[in-house]
Amino acid sequence: MTPRASASPPAIDDIFRALSDPTRRDVVERLSAGQASVSDLAAPYRMALPSFVAHLRVLEGCGLVTSHKRGRVRTYSLAPQQLKFAEDWLGRQRKLWEARLDRLDAYLLKLKEEKPQ
Amino acid sequence: MTPRASASPPAIDDIFRALSDPTRRDVVERLSAGQASVSDLAAPYRMALPSFVAHLRVLEGCGLVTSHKRGRVRTYSLAPQQLKFAEDWLGRQRKLWEARLDRLDAYLLKLKEEKPQ
Numbered sequence: 001m002t003p004r005a006s007a008s009p010p011a012i013d014d015i016f017r018a019l020s021d022p023t024r025r026d027v028v029e030r031l032s033a034g035q036a037s038v039s040d041l042a043a044p045y046r047m048a049l050p051s052f053v054a055h056l057r058v059l060e061g062c063g064l065v066t067s068h069k070r071g072r073v074r075t076y077s078l079a080p081q082q083l084k085f086a087e088d089w090l091g092r093q094r095k096l097w098e099a100r101l102d103r104l105d106a107y108l109l110k111l112k113e114e115k116p117q
Numbered sequence: 118m119t120p121r122a123s124a125s126p127p128a129i130d131d132i133f134r135a136l137s138d139p140t141r142r143d144v145v146e147r148l149s150a151g152q153a154s155v156s157d158l159a160a161p162y163r164m165a166l167p168s169f170v171a172h173l174r175v176l177e178g179c180g181l182v183t184s185h186k187r188g189r190v191r192t193y194s195l196a197p198q199q200l201k202f203a204e205d206w207l208g209r210q211r212k213l214w215e216a217r218l219d220r221l222d223a224y225l226l227k228l229k230e231e232k233p234q
Contacts, residue, residue, distance in 0.1 A: 096149035
């Protein structure tokens with residue numbers, strides 16, 4: 001058999017890895033409500049600016065956020081397509097699971113009907 | 118201000134980190150269709166069994182899967198609550214984003230109505 005793991009796109013690896021950090025998830029939550037500058041985004045954290053900027057680069061690297069620079073201010077926005085991609089992957093697994101539970105229910109109901117007590 | 122990152126539960130860090138690996142995502146996909154033994158799960162991969170078992174431990178550690186042992190056979194099942202937890206987090210961000218776009222639409226429509234050309 002061929003190794004199955006290679007079937008998954010690397011992008012989703014990076015999206016889930018990016019979301020595994022609480023600071024990065026927090027930035028995504030804040031950008032859901034609207035765009036923000038680096039200094040606004042960095043303000044709530046007790047973190048050196050270069051460390052915080054590294055988190056922003058991880059988010060931008062996997063396409064969860066985009067940025068543009070006007071003058072000296074770089075502004076970040078959420079790019080919701082990648083969030084949707086990860087959400088859809090999770091939703092597919094849940095639906096498969098629910099379909100399986102429905103089939104199991106139907107089977108148990110059929111057994112019950114065939115053998116009334 | 119207090120650091121915001123601490124507000125996120127560590128569980129979701131572990132769930133997203135677990136899902137950032139293609140082998141582990143693949144195991145979740147396969148368990149969505151029904152439970153399976155370690156040897157069935159391991160069969161498609163070109164990987165030493167201890168390495169594969171380490172992936173299963175990561176999935177079980179964050180609650181994405183559960184296992185039980187009967188005789189010498191350990192069987193794994195999906196535990197969909199944690200998948201749902203991650204899916205809900207992603208869905209919340211998307212809904213916030215969509216609500217923001219709706220407000221923007223409404224605002225642009227209002228501007229257009231106030232200043233007909």
